[in-house]
Amino acid sequence: MNRRRPRRPRRPAPATPAGLPELATSRFHPWFGDLQRLSLWRMLTRLPALIATALRWSWKASPRDTLLTVGLNVAAGAFSAIVLTAVVGILQGLFAEGPTPERLQAALPSLLLAGAAALTRAALRSAAIWAQGRLTPMVERVVEVELVSLTTATRLEAFDDSDWCDQIHRARTLGVYEAGRITGYAADIATELVSLLAVATVVTVLHPVLLPLLALTVAPVGWAAIRSARMRYARMRALSTSNRLLYMYTHAMTEREAAAELRAYAMRPMLLAEFARISDHVRDALLAVVGRQTTTRAVGDVLGGIATLATYAALVALLLAGLMPLAVAGAAYLALGQGKAALDRLMSAVNSCYESGLYLSDLLEAFDHARRRTPPATGGTSPGPLKELRVQGVDFAYPATEANALTGVSITVERGRVVALVGENGSGKSTLATLISGLYVPDAGTITWNGTGIADLAPGELHARIGLIRQQYHQWPFSAERNITMAAPGAAEPDRLGRALRLSGADQVVEDLAHGLDTPLDTRFKDGEDLSGGQRQRIAAARGLYPQADLVIADEPTAALDARAEERLFSTFQAAADGAAVLLITHRLASTRSADWIYVLDHGHVVEQGTHTDLITHGGLYAELYGIQAAAYNGATPNRHTEEVP
Numbered sequence: 001m002n003r004r005r006p007r008r009p010r011r012p013a014p015a016t017p018a019g020l021p022e023l024a025t026s027r028f029h030p031w032f033g034d035l036q037r038l039s040l041w042r043m044l045t046r047l048p049a050l051i052a053t054a055l056r057w058s059w060k061a062s063p064r065d066t067l068l069t070v071g072l073n074v075a076a077g078a079f080s081a082i083v084l085t086a087v088v089g090i091l092q093g094l095f096a097e098g099p100t101p102e103r104l105q106a107a108l109p110s111l112l113l114a115g116a117a118a119l120t121r122a123a124l125r126s127a128a129i130w131a132q133g134r135l136t137p138m139v140e141r142v143v144e145v146e147l148v149s150l151t152t153a154t155r156l157e158a159f160d161d162s163d164w165c166d167q168i169h170r171a172r173t174l175g176v177y178e179a180g181r182i183t184g185y186a187a188d189i190a191t192e193l194v195s196l197l198a199v200a201t202v203v204t205v206l207h208p209v210l211l212p213l214l215a216l217t218v219a220p221v222g223w224a225a226i227r228s229a230r231m232r233y234a235r236m237r238a239l240s241t242s243n244r245l246l247y248m249y250t251h252a253m254t255e256r257e258a259a260a261e262l263r264a265y266a267m268r269p270m271l272l273a274e275f276a277r278i279s280d281h282v283r284d285a286l287l288a289v290v291g292r293q294t295t296t297r298a299v300g301d302v303l304g305g306i307a308t309l310a311t312y313a314a315l316v317a318l319l320l321a322g323l324m325p326l327a328v329a330g331a332a333y334l335a336l337g338q339g340k341a342a343l344d345r346l347m348s349a350v351n352s353c354y355e356s357g358l359y360l361s362d363l364l365e366a367f368d369h370a371r372r373r374t375p376p377a378t379g380g381t382s383p384g385p386l387k388e389l390r391v392q393g394v395d396f397a398y399p400a401t402e403a404n405a406l407t408g409v410s411i412t413v414e415r416g417r418v419v420a421l422v423g424e425n426g427s428g429k430s431t432l433a434t435l436i437s438g439l440y441v442p443d444a445g446t447i448t449w450n451g452t453g454i455a456d457l458a459p460g461e462l463h464a465r466i467g468l469i470r471q472q473y474h475q476w477p478f479s480a481e482r483n484i485t486m487a488a489p490g491a492a493e494p495d496r497l498g499r500a501l502r503l504s505g506a507d508q509v510v511e512d513l514a515h516g517l518d519t520p521l522d523t524r525f526k527d528g529e530d531l532s533g534g535q536r537q538r539i540a541a542a543r544g545l546y547p548q549a550d551l552v553i554a555d556e557p558t559a560a561l562d563a564r565a566e567e568r569l570f571s572t573f574q575a576a577a578d579g580a581a582v583l584l585i586t587h588r589l590a591s592t593r594s595a596d597w598i599y600v601l602d603h604g605h606v607v608e609q610g611t612h613t614d615l616i617t618h619g620g621l622y623a624e625l626y627g628i629q630a631a632a633y634n635g636a637t638p639n640r641h642t643e644e645v646p
């Protein structure tokens with residue numbers, strides 16, 4: 001009867017820190033399954049493939065330094081082998097029968113050889129370390145470039161997945177670092193394997209029983225090292241979210257973006273306390289690992305010590321039993337010492353490689369996930385100039401949520417028309433704009449460009465035909481000019497730039513900048529200047545207008561603009577609609593009066609549509625919202641359908 005109880009998976013994660021339920025990790029968390037699959041044996045068998053990947057990166061980074069790193073390390077290993085053989089020769093010469101001067105003379109060639117080989121080995125090692133040192137930053141760069149080229153190509157929805165965010169954070173902070181080092185560790189393994197080959201040959205020639213005994217001395221230490229590396233890796237994975245959170249807190253507390261808000265709201269004590277609480281949680285979790293690692297290593301060291309004693313005891317027994325002459329025993333003693341040192345170094349290199357391999361395998365998985373989330377860059381029909389964009393029966397829920405943000409939405413935007421989307425906060429306007437831009441894919445329904453589904457169009461060409469002025473825009477730490485012209489590929493075109501500046505009102509912003517268009521829009525860099533909210537919005541509008549797109553999607557483009565700038569921008573949209581279509585999202589209902597068609601969204605549904613006059617006559621949600629805004633100007637009491645604001 002089999003009495004063995006089934007093995008219970010070890011709990012991988014530290015306890016959740018009090019008050020931080022968002023950091024809870026469970027054994028059912030997806031990564032735990034991955035770790036179970038990455039058993040020691042499986043990981044060791046995957047190492048060659050991982051090393052091959054690392055070598056490919058190294059080759060890409062610098063073929064010369066890769067050849068030097070591997071070649072010099074292997075050569076250094078070969079010279080270690082020569083040193084060992086020569087030292088054994090010295091001992092055998094010295095312990096041989098005969099008068100001392102003759103024995104010394106017999107040992108002299110081996111002595112000279114050992115000295116020369118040791119010197120050459122040292123020189124080769126130094127050169128190998130130099131090549132390895134050059135290779136590391138070059139590989140890191142190659143991997144970093146690959147990482148950002150993948151993360152910038154994935155579908156937007158990837159960033160709504162917290163596991164993906166954790167994985168990318170680990171890839172950035174640990175994976176890239178380890179990828180730069182694994183080639184060096186692999187080269188160290190090659191070095192030690194070559195010198196070990198010599199040890200194994202010498203030891204086996206001296207006595208066959210010595211080799212397995214030698215292997216026994218290092219096996220427990222190697223097991224302990226690999227086991228503790230796995231513990232550290234498992235804990236780092238479990239702490240991914242905490243570490244990402246700490247990274248975000250550090251960024252917020254050391255950078256400018258949140259500096260004013262942090263001070264104005266007296267948030268400092270709360271943030272510092274939160275920061276301390278999470279870092280204490282990380283510290284405690286890591287300290288707990290240190291304890292377990294120490295125990296594991298102690299067990300490995302004790303077992304290794306016992307095996308070493310047994311090896312030397314076997315040597316003495318062979319000597320006493322007359323099975324081994326004294327000269328051979330002396331050589332064997334030395335070879336065992338050298339062999340143990342070489343095996344220890346090999347174990348250390350394998351362990352470093354194994355630990356790097358864990359992170360590298362995580363990095364490769366992140367790359368793989370990124371590729372699976374990336375739409376094909378080529379292929380697809382070329383979208384011609386826009387005649388009509390049609391959204392039909394579109395349903396959409398964000399990946400992390402169950403409720404639909406949009407349900408059964410149908411709208412049409414034709415060339416030469418300004419179409420407005422209005423509705424209260426959270427009604428789904430920005431979501432619809434993002435779907436039309438092709439950044440998210442609807443769960444149901446279709447979005448067509450001149451009758452072809454946008455998913456079947458070449459994504460690059462589609463994006464080039466859409467000018468997006470987003471509600472949450474990013475101001476890059478570049479010059480004012482680059483902040484605008486980066487919206488279209490290729491060199492800046494002065495005519496287009498001039499037009500975009502004029503239409504958006506950003507020309508007035510640039511006029512006031514000390515270095516005009518060359519001024520960096522970030523005071524953290526030399527000669528940089530900061531802009532007001534409205535000025536930033538004008539730059540963002542210029543960016544959206546610069547590509548002279550077929551469809552301009554303007555999501556709340558005037559929220560921060562003064563009345564004159566707002567009026568000017570709305571006239572711009574009217575003018576832009578001559579050669580293009582404009583989809584305008586706004587809460588300023590005075591501006592929608594001149595729109596050709598208005599769709600009113602409510603809780604993700606289109607509840608009304610028509611011209612301004614139609615909708616006012618209809619007396620629904622639009623008329624109510626318009627009435628509230630108009631009343632604020634003419635002092636009348638608004639006709640509210642919903643509950644009154646107290």
Ligand SMILES: Nc1ncnc2c1ncn2[C@@H]1O[C@H](COP(=O)(O)OP(=O)(O)OP(=O)(O)O)[C@@H](O)[C@H]1O
Nearest residue numbers: 160398401405423424425426427428429430431432
């Ligand atoms: N990335 C996201 N993940 C999950 N839910 C989201 C995400 N972005 C928006 N939502 C939700 O989708 C719904 C529609 O949001 P959306 O931003 O489209 O509204 P909106 O009409 O543009 O609002 P506002 O007028 O405030 O800009 C809201 O309930 C919002 O909470």
